[in-house]
Amino acid sequence: MKRLRMYETSMCCPTGLCGVSVDPELLRISAMFDKLAKADIQAERYNLSGAPMEFIKNGEVNKIIGEHGVGILPLTVVDDEIVLTGRYPSNEEIKRFLDLPQELFTA
Secondary structure (H helix, E strand, O other): OOOEEEEEOOOOOOOOOOOOOOOHHHHHHHHHHHHHHHOOOOEEEEEOOOOHHHHHHOHHHHHHHHHHOHHHOOEEEEOOEEEEEOOOOOHHHHHHHHOOOOHHHHO
16 A cells, blocks of 8 residues: 655644635645545655655755755655655545545445
């Protein structure tokens, strides 16, 4: 089974509910990660302020941030390959990256 990891900018919470306005993209990603967890799919999110060591431990993530700065975030990593930078993946992209069945997305 493939493993999804998402490296995100500094924020106080992963849902996007803590600011002045709600970020619908963060809500969608949070809901997707909840769905993946319920389906026992390996998926983790790392926030730069909450888990800085995860950014350092991953050599490729560390390298790309060193080259491009934190503006390259969010980064999506599948297994050990960076598959997307600068934006959150769509639900369809997550499905494709992880070879997931459509039923996971229609339930």
